[in-house]
Amino acid sequence: MTTVLSPWKSSLLGAYYYATLPGRLWSNEQAARAGSAPVMVIYYHRVADHTPNAWTISNAQFRREINWLQANFDMVSLDEAQRRVREGNDKAAVSITFDDGYAENCEWALPLLVSRRIPCTYFVTSHYVLTGQSFPHDAADGTPLAPNTIEQLASLAAAGIEIGGHTRTHADLGKLTSDSQLRDEIVGGREDLEQTLGIAIRHFAFPYGLHDNLSAAAFHIAADAGFTGVCSAYGGYNLPGDDPFHLQRIHADPEIVRLKNWLTVDPRKVRRTERFQYQRRSDHTLREDMAP
Numbered sequence: 001m002t003t004v005l006s007p008w009k010s011s012l013l014g015a016y017y018y019a020t021l022p023g024r025l026w027s028n029e030q031a032a033r034a035g036s037a038p039v040m041v042i043y044y045h046r047v048a049d050h051t052p053n054a055w056t057i058s059n060a061q062f063r064r065e066i067n068w069l070q071a072n073f074d075m076v077s078l079d080e081a082q083r084r085v086r087e088g089n090d091k092a093a094v095s096i097t098f099d100d101g102y103a104e105n106c107e108w109a110l111p112l113l114v115s116r117r118i119p120c121t122y123f124v125t126s127h128y129v130l131t132g133q134s135f136p137h138d139a140a141d142g143t144p145l146a147p148n149t150i151e152q153l154a155s156l157a158a159a160g161i162e163i164g165g166h167t168r169t170h171a172d173l174g175k176l177t178s179d180s181q182l183r184d185e186i187v188g189g190r191e192d193l194e195q196t197l198g199i200a201i202r203h204f205a206f207p208y209g210l211h212d213n214l215s216a217a218a219f220h221i222a223a224d225a226g227f228t229g230v231c232s233a234y235g236g237y238n239l240p241g242d243d244p245f246h247l248q249r250i251h252a253d254p255e256i257v258r259l260k261n262w263l264t265v266d267p268r269k270v271r272r273t274e275r276f277q278y279q280r281r282s283d284h285t286l287r288e289d290m291a292p
């Protein structure tokens, strides 16, 4: 969800960003030389020029952001992001992801990424694709937006976009207490997509993705089921030495100054972000054998 910054807040953030930028660039350079540059994973939901809502960004704004990202970062896949977290990173990197599965993304945004050969992982909630129903939160808003069709997802996969799992029904996994419910959402959602599309689903993104929406049990089920990695969405940097199974993601804000502020590493955000902790079990030490 996004709130539009009021003009004075936007200009305050702009002033803060530009005032602190030289110091950040210097620290980022030092980190890169030491092989500890950040690996940042950002997420979008919907790119469209009509029916804008809190999780929509316009086509023009999306292009502006992609231009800035391409000019300033290594654009990498989630597999490469995990490799850099595991082995070290000498240039700040960004991975692009999308959540949910909105039909309009296929009109303009995803073709742009494909044409520029920018890696992307597209996390889909299987029930809505299979039934064609719109998301309940959109229907409740009076804007029943179309989910992707199976044909669209098959074309995306054929064009090199990675399709990922985002549960079966977009459940809040932090609220589910039984393993069978969690398995149904996490593994069942993957099976739906794998059977329908005939491809392997290897990464998973938690719906909502804030600390309260995660659970250690869900992490274990995803790892035991053979997922290569999982993504949260509460904001946070991934640094070499962190647990590469869990990629913390940052909201791809339609306000480009906020996105720039995040991705050039705001020291205030580094301090404030608390990494979600779950007990890693020795029997699923990351399944590195499954990584390509």
Ligand SMILES: [Zn+2]
Pocket: 099, 100, 166, 170, 206, 207, 208
């Ligand atoms: Zn979602």
